[in-house]
Amino acid sequence: MRVGIVGATGYGGAELLRIIHSHPHFEISSLYTSSQQGKDIHKHYAHLTGIIPSTLEEINPIKMAQDTDVVFLAVPTGVASQLAPELLSAGCIVIDLTGDFRIKNTEDYEFWYKRKAASKEWIDKAVYSLPELNDSSIEGSQFISNPGCYPTATLLGIAPLAKAKMLKEGSVIVDAKSGVSGAGQTISLGNIYSELNENLKIYKVNHHQHIPEIEQMLKQFDYNSPITFQTHLVPMTRGIMSTIYGTAEGNLTEEEIWQLYKDFYTDKPFVRVRDIGVFPATKEVTASNYCDIGISFDERTGRVTIVSVIDNLMKGAAGQAVQNANLVFGFEETAGLKFSPVYP
Amino acid sequence: MRVGIVGATGYGGAELLRIIHSHPHFEISSLYTSSQQGKDIHKHYAHLTGIIPSTLEEINPIKMAQDTDVVFLAVPTGVASQLAPELLSAGCIVIDLTGDFRIKNTEDYEFWYKRKAASKEWIDKAVYSLPELNDSSIEGSQFISNPGCYPTATLLGIAPLAKAKMLKEGSVIVDAKSGVSGAGQTISLGNIYSELNENLKIYKVNHHQHIPEIEQMLKQFDYNSPITFQTHLVPMTRGIMSTIYGTAEGNLTEEEIWQLYKDFYTDKPFVRVRDIGVFPATKEVTASNYCDIGISFDERTGRVTIVSVIDNLMKGAAGQAVQNANLVFGFEETAGLKFSPVYP
Amino acid sequence: MRVGIVGATGYGGAELLRIIHSHPHFEISSLYTSSQQGKDIHKHYAHLTGIIPSTLEEINPIKMAQDTDVVFLAVPTGVASQLAPELLSAGCIVIDLTGDFRIKNTEDYEFWYKRKAASKEWIDKAVYSLPELNDSSIEGSQFISNPGCYPTATLLGIAPLAKAKMLKEGSVIVDAKSGVSGAGQTISLGNIYSELNENLKIYKVNHHQHIPEIEQMLKQFDYNSPITFQTHLVPMTRGIMSTIYGTAEGNLTEEEIWQLYKDFYTDKPFVRVRDIGVFPATKEVTASNYCDIGISFDERTGRVTIVSVIDNLMKGAAGQAVQNANLVFGFEETAGLKFSPVYP
Amino acid sequence: MRVGIVGATGYGGAELLRIIHSHPHFEISSLYTSSQQGKDIHKHYAHLTGIIPSTLEEINPIKMAQDTDVVFLAVPTGVASQLAPELLSAGCIVIDLTGDFRIKNTEDYEFWYKRKAASKEWIDKAVYSLPELNDSSIEGSQFISNPGCYPTATLLGIAPLAKAKMLKEGSVIVDAKSGVSGAGQTISLGNIYSELNENLKIYKVNHHQHIPEIEQMLKQFDYNSPITFQTHLVPMTRGIMSTIYGTAEGNLTEEEIWQLYKDFYTDKPFVRVRDIGVFPATKEVTASNYCDIGISFDERTGRVTIVSVIDNLMKGAAGQAVQNANLVFGFEETAGLKFSPVYP
Structure with missing residues (x-):
């Protein structure tokens, strides 16, 4: 092709x-x-x-x-x-x-x-396609809208609970962090090395344009409240981590929640749900198409914390785009994307 | 001395x-x-x-x-x-x-x-002394317990609302991020350069030992619920940012909340409340004793987001210790601590 | 296999x-x-x-x-x-x-x-094999000694001039710089993040164990003087740059020297000689098996400066080892190694 | 004032x-x-x-x-x-x-x-004033030209040998490395974070404008040959290291050369000559006005390697400017500059 x-x-x-x-x-x-x-x-x-x-x-x-x-x-x-x-x-x-x-x-x-x-x-x-969450095949589609980087990490982290209707309305807060390459080659004072190195910033407070993309999908899962979603710039080139906070309905144990995730992603080659008590770091997916997820339930507060990491340029952009192209043409979903993350 | x-x-x-x-x-x-x-x-x-x-x-x-x-x-x-x-x-x-x-x-x-x-x-x-939040003078005390780094950033960020009894019980989530020097000179695989560089990690999920320190102080403010508090390791040497989420009671506007903070810290030389719409980055306090705070209220969700930054080794440790020593001996609070942050 | x-x-x-x-x-x-x-x-x-x-x-x-x-x-x-x-x-x-x-x-x-x-x-x-410089085929060898990271970058940078007998005896100085992963997972104070980040160090001054490896090969090229070779630790995970200084014999112009390099590496798929006036940066070979070389001649001093960069873990270790294994088994030299560098 | x-x-x-x-x-x-x-x-x-x-x-x-x-x-x-x-x-x-x-x-x-x-x-x-190398007092001068960052590190590293006429003509090569802040707030593609992070570059090969400044001063020391001087950009904000290579005349031992440096800088509060076998790293002078120097003599090659580090924004710019202002007004040379480096 x-x-x-x-x-x-x-x-x-x-x-x-x-x-x-x-x-x-x-x-x-x-x-x-x-x-x-x-x-x-x-x-x-x-x-x-x-x-x-x-x-x-x-x-x-x-x-x-x-x-x-x-x-x-x-x-x-x-x-x-x-x-x-x-x-x-x-x-x-x-x-x-x-x-x-x-x-x-x-x-x-x-x-x-x-x-x-x-x-x-x-x-x-336009067919919005986050492959792991699609309801129907995109094979043969002419026009694919590839998801944003933050929505990819966030929605993959939140979907199993949300689709199971186990997220309490109004409880979702997403604290997202990204490497700098998300800003691309933007030439501005705010993007130069000496301003970003050894520095951690919050930006677009309450105004990030990825908020409606996440909420649009959550509504499809019947979660209808607005979310709190803040984004931070981390002094590294690649990687996104969404730390997702929510309240789970239904008195699930940590193990039951974890099992929900394992089952949800059982046939999804690019999502790796970590063992209970183990949480992914961004570098563990660098330069690959993986989304790695860690899950925790805190009995003290009744809150779930989900950690979801991707490489913003790969699963958050180019990798997912090729994954979508594979699906459009009926190739194996993982074609050309099976390589290992680069570590360290 | x-x-x-x-x-x-x-x-x-x-x-x-x-x-x-x-x-x-x-x-x-x-x-x-x-x-x-x-x-x-x-x-x-x-x-x-x-x-x-x-x-x-x-x-x-x-x-x-x-x-x-x-x-x-x-x-x-x-x-x-x-x-x-x-x-x-x-x-x-x-x-x-x-x-x-x-x-x-x-x-x-x-x-x-x-x-x-x-x-x-x-x-x-032991007299626990976070100077800006002390109820009484520590002059003449023999034994001071200096606060932790995360509690300092977090409590300074949360105190004005909490002391005003305007924080809804059960609403507080703190997403905290720290530079690596917080781990000190610990010699371990997890602390070596190639493992941390270009990497973002969550750690001690739901188990950080600074949680009870924060909750102990919040109880003094009559906020009695457990908090959700997660900590992340950011690839930089210095700096802590606490991104604090909570629900404000009392239908305050963003400007009223901001004014509450400005008033609360009006005589506190080391706390700088930023203008509305402006948020501090960690490097803006590097190597100094400042705690800088930014405030946002989101009408969509009714949530407040407070951003509080310190240098973990300074206001989070040594700087605050000297500030406490100044107070113990009756010196000017800022003695030896008036220097500017180092930037860039 | x-x-x-x-x-x-x-x-x-x-x-x-x-x-x-x-x-x-x-x-x-x-x-x-x-x-x-x-x-x-x-x-x-x-x-x-x-x-x-x-x-x-x-x-x-x-x-x-x-x-x-x-x-x-x-x-x-x-x-x-x-x-x-x-x-x-x-x-x-x-x-x-x-x-x-x-x-x-x-x-x-x-x-x-x-x-x-x-x-x-x-x-x-043991057959010491730096493939681009081998005099004979290694196909069928049972035991390959894979070159060191610094020698690989340095020898590929110096070989065309040295083999042409155009390097003045006693003139070679190599100022080498490496990312931190060269130290592997060594757990020591000197290898922790806060000690290396935002820091540039010289180490093993005049005593690096890669000196005899470089000199052994230079002797094969009839360059018999000891070299000055210093190594520096740069705050990044991957990459080696050897900046090589020497005096060229024979009144060559910059273009003639450059042509010598182009010809020397004409059939070597992993060596990319850059255009005159263009010099490689380490990130341009990250996670790949390439060695990129830039060449400059200074008429004021009569000195040549050669810049040679590799990924220390790839062409400097694992990549070259696989390249050698390909050759031992008679596979195409580039099998499994044709992928692009990861950038940015 | x-x-x-x-x-x-x-x-x-x-x-x-x-x-x-x-x-x-x-x-x-x-x-x-x-x-x-x-x-x-x-x-x-x-x-x-x-x-x-x-x-x-x-x-x-x-x-x-x-x-x-x-x-x-x-x-x-x-x-x-x-x-x-x-x-x-x-x-x-x-x-x-x-x-x-x-x-x-x-x-x-x-x-x-x-x-x-x-x-x-x-x-x-204009009075060019690198205070440690000045021949006469600048007190009362109206117009001071403050030295460049690379020349400061390089000349302080080379002066004791050069002034003693012990540097062999034509032997000097300087391999200089700088943090990124030397480029100031220049807004260009080459200065953005993702291009510089995890990257090591050589730049202005044979053409850096600090070459004539160094050579001008060397001529005052009766060293009249052109020097080879290359500059590299290191992924860190602050710091310069000049690694200086030269051939010493006069059969000096390493200890004699070291003693020459100790004597030369005996009354210079901002130059710290390290012990034999110890070499400074850039972070050991960060945010301070110090220039730290390490010395090595290699008997194999007869070459001296001098390592000189400064903070490019301090001793390489603002700190030295204040040092000069102190001298112009007859204040103590160290007034306002006695503070410790910031480490880590």
């Missing part, structure tokens, strides 16, 4: 290149850019020297539909709202890594993203 | 040396050790070469009472439970940086610390 | 597991340990949960010869000097990642390593 | 504020800016909240001459070439932290800095 990538110079794009370079069924056909046509990708990413020889091409939907079997959009949020419909209309199969088609309610999108929503028609056509 | 330090080779001890070296009223008289007698401190801490010429001496309570006006115990928890009473009996004034005399209920201590409590007699004599 | 690994709990072992897990011709058969028999590898390395199910077995040369086609020794230096001969005598094919068989002169080994050398008989049988 | 700072929003400016805040003889009078008039400094540097209340003022030489006793120029290189003469003409005493007046030969400046030199008249008036 010939793969086109728009936005290969971003970190999500770099990870797509790394994965697809070793994928048994996909191969990189073309890289597209809105601003750097003619540049060699290895001028931007020296680590790709001699591996990915492609020159960046300009975006041309008709030509892209001919030259590719699938296009990944690893562009900044906002760009996809225009670009995806053009590509889809030209006949491309599109996996969109941006936030532009995740929120079905355009008012919610515009409130949280502070920008104009894509057209409702195309939003409705 | 002549200062003796027991445990100068730990990181808390190193910070005491740094502060007292520039303190207008204290000077380092002697350094004591249980295991490295005769060694020069700069063999252990090369950064002190030429600054602190002291040779480590063996512990001798009678001699220490003669040679010092105040002794700081910067020893591992457990050591002070025996040592402090010996020093106090010999007539020393003692500032104890360990956890051994913080918990008034010995059963609680033994449950959480998993070790034998100090004698109840001496525990009762 | 069935692979056995002795020392899988070290970082070199962890990388072997990662590579072999995705290798087309090798599969992990057994993991051996001298001290942790019966333990599951994922108790030590949680990142391998669900990937590498093996339980650690005790070392038994006879059984190992039956159960494996090749054994990698990723043990501490000193252990292999005894173990390798036992395994070889039992019929194993052995790739030794330690320093024990690299130095052909046992006096030199004992001077630099400060320990007893292996028996001269077995040292003579 | 009333201090004015131009460029307080840079990292050098931040350090000046930190030092002067605790200085016994200086106090911050005014902060000046070319672009952010009216802004509170704590809007830029939250760590200064409540400490330094100043509002940024516009640059006005006449007013500055009235309002201050000394002005520090912590502006980007290039800005001082115009500004310093204006301030000096208006009667200000000026300590210039930029490179604009360091190079006495304007052709050299223009070659290395790739920009127009300041007027020769003012360059000649």
Whole structure:
């Protein structure tokens, strides 16, 4: 399968290149850019020297539909709202890594993203796919909206309890922490090394745009309260940890809750539920597509604490996008994604 | 005033040396050790070469009472439970940086610390002093129990609301994050660079020994529920952030809550309440005695989020110990502690 | 091919597991340990949960010869000097990642390593193989001595000039820098996070045990002077950079020197000589088997500066060991090693 | 003494504020800016909240001459070439932290800095002062040119041998490494966290603008050859290490060389020559004005290796500037600079 990538110079794009370079069924056909046509990708990413020889091409939907079997959009949020419909209309199969088609309610999108929503028609056509939580097969879909990094970690951590209707309404607080690569190659004072190194920050307090994405899915599970969701920037490049607090209904023991998780993810190759009393650290999934989960119940408070970790660029972006592409084309879900995390 | 330090080779001890070296009223008289007698401190801490010429001496309570006006115990928890009473009996004034005399209920201590409590007699004599929250003066006290790092950040963040009886019972969740120096010079696989770098971990889930210290103080404020308190290890050397979640009673607006904090800390030189919408990062207090606080109220959920940051070795240990010593001797509270944070 | 690994709990072992897990011709058969028999590898390395199910077995040369086609020794230096001969005598094919068989002169080994050398008989049988610099094929060899991390980066950086006899005798100075994982899981004060983070150290000044390994190879190139070689510890987990200074004979221009390198490595898939004026950074080879080289000639001083970077755990250890194993068995040199560096 | 700072929003400016805040003889009078008039400094540097209340003022030489006793120029290189003469003409005493007046030969400046030199008249008036190496007192000087960070570490490391005429011509190679704060708050792709973290880079190969500054001083010591000087970026915020290689004349032993250094710096409070066999690490001088030096002689090669470390923002910029200001006004050289390094 010939793969086109728009936005290969971003970190999500770099990870797509790394994965697809070793994928048994996909191969990189073309890289597209809105601003750097003619540049060699290895001028931007020296680590790709001699591996990915492609020159960046300009975006041309008709030509892209001919030259590719699938296009990944690893562009900044906002760009996809225009670009995806053009590509889809030209006949491309599109996996969109941006936030532009995740929120079905355009008012919610515009409130949280502070920008104009894509057209409702195309939003409705987009299939939001967090594979482990999908209700139906996405095989043959033309347009996939790939989940956000925080929602992936958070929803995988919360879904077994929520889908079992065992989460007390109004009880969910998510304290999320991310490595810096989530900000991509944004060139700003706040993103420079000396400002972030040896520093821990909270940001977008009560206003992170991933809140409506998580709540939208929780509503599908019949959990209808707003959640408290705060995000922190940790001085490391990769990794997300969602520490999720909630109150469990039904007088479950810790072991029963743990069993619920084990059963829920029994056939899901990328979710690893740790043993009782063992909690994952972010580096244990670095550069891989795994989501690792640890579970604890505190009898003193009646609260459950769930720890869910992913690599934000992999299961939180490029890895999950390839997982979705595998499913769209009917390949094995793990094709090209079976590699071990890189440790240490 | 002549200062003796027991445990100068730990990181808390190193910070005491740094502060007292520039303190207008204290000077380092002697350094004591249980295991490295005769060694020069700069063999252990090369950064002190030429600054602190002291040779480590063996512990001798009678001699220490003669040679010092105040002794700081910067020893591992457990050591002070025996040592402090010996020093106090010999007539020393003692500032104890360990956890051994913080918990008034010995059963609680033994449950959480998993070790034998100090004698109840001496525990009762110890004055737990988190200066900004003290009800009465500690001037002239002989025995101060210095608070833990997490309790300092957390209690300063929560006290204004709690003391105002505006925190809903059962609503408090604290998601705390610390730099690695909190583990001191512990030599273990879990503390080596390659295991911690580029990694984020949760640890002591539901079992951190600082929980009873926080709850003990909250009870004094008439908040009587157990709290959920989780701790995370962040890949940086210094800094603690407590992200505190709670539900406020009384229909306060964000501005009213913020005003409550501003008023509460109006005469407290080491607490800086940030403007509404501004949140502190840990590096903004590095190497200083400040505790910086940011406040947010979310109308969607009715929850308050308080962010409180300190340098764990300073306001969380050595800085607060010197602040307490200043108060014991009737010096200005800020003596020797007025320096700016080190940034970047 | 069935692979056995002795020392899988070290970082070199962890990388072997990662590579072999995705290798087309090798599969992990057994993991051996001298001290942790019966333990599951994922108790030590949680990142391998669900990937590498093996339980650690005790070392038994006879059984190992039956159960494996090749054994990698990723043990501490000193252990292999005894173990390798036992395994070889039992019929194993052995790739030794330690320093024990690299130095052909046992006096030199004992001077630099400060320990007893292996028996001269077995040292003579060991084939030292830095593949890009080998004079003859190693296919069918039973016993490979895998080069050290610093020698790999340094020799690949220096070989084209040295083999061309264009390096002035006595002119070579190597300023080498390494990430911390080179120290493995050594549990010592000097290896803990707070001591190494935000810190840059020089170590083993004039006494690093990799000096005789580099000089031994240089002598094969007819460069016979001792080199100045200093090593520094950089606060990062992975990566080695050798900055190599020397004086070139023969009035070559920068372009001619560069062309010499391009030609020398023209058929070497893992060496990437960068364009003139472009220099590699360590992260551009992270988690890959590449060695990237940049070249500069300074007309003011007549000196050449060569920059050579590798991932110390990959091309500097496990990656090169697998590369050697590929060659021993006649597989394609790049089998299982073609993956892209992980960036950022 | 009333201090004015131009460029307080840079990292050098931040350090000046930190030092002067605790200085016994200086106090911050005014902060000046070319672009952010009216802004509170704590809007830029939250760590200064409540400490330094100043509002940024516009640059006005006449007013500055009235309002201050000394002005520090912590502006980007290039800005001082115009500004310093204006301030000096208006009667200000000026300590210039930029490179604009360091190079006495304007052709050299223009070659290395790739920009127009300041007027020769003012360059000649500027007193280049690296205090430990000054030949005469600078008390009463109106215009001080403060040395660069790399030249400070390098020249202090090399001066005892060079001044003793014991360095072989043509033998000096300096491999210098710096933390990232040396790049200041430069907002560029190359300066963002994810590009620099876990990465080691060489930069400005053979072209660093600090080369002529070092060579200019070496010529004063009668060492007349060009030096090889390479600079590397290390993933840490602060610290410079210069590893200096040279050949010593005169058959000195290691102990004799070491004694030469001890004698040379015997009355210099900020230079700490370590014991033989002991080498400084950068963190051992963090946030202090010390320069620590380690010395080694290798009999195998006849080469000396000198290791010199400083905090680039302190002894490499703001600390040395205050040291110079102390000397200009006849204060004790160490006034306001006696504090201990911050460790860990």
